[in-house]
Amino acid sequence: MYYIDPHIHMVSRTTDDYESLAKMGCVAVSEPAFWAGFDRGSADGFRDYFRQLTEFEQRRSGWYGISHFTWLCINAKEAENVRLSREVIAMIPEFLDKPGVLGIGEIGLNKNTKNEAIIFLEHVDLAVRTGEQILIHTPHLEDKYPGTRMILDMLTDDSRLDRGRVLVDHVEEHTIRHVLEDGFWAGMTLYPVSKCTPERAVDMVEMYGPERLLVNSAGDWGPSKPSAVPDFILELRKRGHSESLIRRVVYENPLTFFSQSRGFNFTPPDAVVATEFPPSSFAR
Amino acid sequence: MSTPHTAAEILEREFLVVRAKLLETAAAFDRLDRAEGSVANDPRRQELRQALDVLAADAPNRAEKLQLLFSLPYEPNWRKQLNVATNK
Numbered sequence: 475m476y477y478i479d480p481h482i483h484m485v486s487r488t489t490d491d492y493e494s495l496a497k498m499g500c501v502a503v504s505e506p507a508f509w510a511g512f513d514r515g516s517a518d519g520f521r522d523y524f525r526q527l528t529e530f531e532q533r534r535s536g537w538y539g540i541s542h543f544t545w546l547c548i549n550a551k552e553a554e555n556v557r558l559s560r561e562v563i564a565m566i567p568e569f570l571d572k573p574g575v576l577g578i579g580e581i582g583l584n585k586n587t588k589n590e591a592i593i594f595l596e597h598v599d600l601a602v603r604t605g606e607q608i609l610i611h612t613p614h615l616e617d618k619y620p621g622t623r624m625i626l627d628m629l630t631d632d633s634r635l636d637r638g639r640v641l642v643d644h645v646e647e648h649t650i651r652h653v654l655e656d657g658f659w660a661g662m663t664l665y666p667v668s669k670c671t672p673e674r675a676v677d678m679v680e681m682y683g684p685e686r687l688l689v690n691s692a693g694d695w696g697p698s699k700p701s702a703v704p705d706f707i708l709e710l711r712k713r714g715h716s717e718s719l720i721r722r723v724v725y726e727n728p729l730t731f732f733s734q735s736r737g738f739n740f741t742p743p744d745a746v747v748a749t750e751f752p753p754s755s756f757a758r
Numbered sequence: 759m760s761t762p763h764t765a766a767e768i769l770e771r772e773f774l775v776v777r778a779k780l781l782e783t784a785a786a787f788d789r790l791d792r793a794e795g796s797v798a799n800d801p802r803r804q805e806l807r808q809a810l811d812v813l814a815a816d817a818p819n820r821a822e823k824l825q826l827l828f829s830l831p832y833e834p835n836w837r838k839q840l841n842v843a844t845n846k
């Protein structure tokens with residue numbers, strides 16, 4: 475089964491992980507800009523990071539036939555520094571026309587502070603003005619519920635926004651309904667410890683159906699497993715769900731959502747004819 | 759949408775898994791009791807106690823209820839409190 479991992483931080487992973495992803499059936503990844511584990515000191519630090527996301531990771535993923543897409547922003551944790559955030563937001567348009575850029579993300583809240591909310595709104599405004607899609611990070615643990623509600627409050631208040639072009643990530647049992655009922659896409663993020671598991675993600679599919687629902691591995695520098703989406707596929711199979719349902723959630727849904735971005739240029743692997751093989755992207 | 763398996767099939771498949779998770783939980787509470795000192799007044803200890811009540815109740819959506827139990831509340835007037843304007 476082909477699948478797409480719609481939220482995975484490949485800059486934190488090894489080239490071996492790309493190889494494992496390819497062997498498990500992953501044909502495309504989308505990588506939002508995030509917090510690297512330490513605060514960056516300058517806008518130039520972000521410029522280099524955006525080059526890595528828009529240039530180098532595409533090349534590295536191509537070695538294994540995986541298409542790489544990306545989202546740009548300054549994340550909620552570093553958004554506490556409003557001046558730096560505004561410098562980064564002003565720089566983002568330089569990169570929006572690069573191939574593979576799907577939009578603005580992952581923006582959101584972390585500790586649900588005033589500065590985080592201000593910078594979130596400025597990112598949303600940039601996305602609306604430039605016609606970009608949005609990928610949203612919701613806080614973890616005890617902050618998730620109020621933070622998600624605050625984010626939805628800000629989004630639904632902006633009448634310019636097309637809700638079908640916004641993905642709200644890291645939903646769990648207490649936030650998924652709010653996100654879907656407001657008309658947004660919802661992403662479930664699977665972690666080996668402390669957060670959502672493949673079993674609970676399948677429960678949510680059973681309770682809410684596959685419409686506008688995505689699943690991802692996060693695959694970042696913390697404890698996380700690039701194999702999380704295949705684990706989710708296996709759990710769906712163990713429970714007797716149809717292959718068409720599985721394919722819808724792990725492949726067709728991300729395709730549908732990403733296809734709304736002008737930077738999404740993707741040839742499904744089953745559309746590649748034999749004479750084109752190996753695709754030129756495999757070349758180093 | 760629902761699950762293709764019957765309740766009996768799910769119990770057959772999950773019994774040992776749930777049993778193991780309950781034993782882990784029981785052992786963690788025992789560990790707390792055996793240790794020096796008391797956490798009886800720690801709000802997190804009380805949350806764990808309330809969580810057991812949620813599990814024991816014969817009511818649906820236990821996972822969602824536990825999530826809300828472990829969450830901070832949402833304040834609908836947050837914008838006023840933080841003085842954050844809108845994008846409109």
Ligand SMILES: [Zn+2]
Nearest residue numbers: 506508580692
């Ligand atoms: Zn992330």
